[in-house]
């Protein structure tokens with residue numbers, strides 16, 4: 001059976017059991033998305049930017065030399081705090097720069113999109 005990109009099987013030869021399997025997979029996916037959404041809603045802009053910076057620039061082994069995964073935003077340690085400082089510097093630099101100075105107000109969401117564009121896309 002051919003699997004589609006979302007992990008759900010091709011609709012051509014579906015049985016009800018196939019559909020039940022697909023429904024279960026999608027429920028798991030929805031649950032993961034809801035968890036991620038809740039997590040993001042509880043994060044500050046600086047924390048979101050710190051996560052982008054860590055994803056992009058940390059090349060350490062995450063089982064030994066980087067404690068990112070052992071820390072959390074609820075209990076940040078030296079690693080997360082270091083990236084938080086970098087995030088705050090980046091945010092301040094962008095807000096003070098001529099790139100965004102033209103617009104009187106830039107929302108956190110737009111600022112995050114901008115940072116993703118320059119760092120990730």
Ligand SMILES: [Zn+2]
Nearest residue numbers: 058060066068
């Ligand atoms: Zn790391």
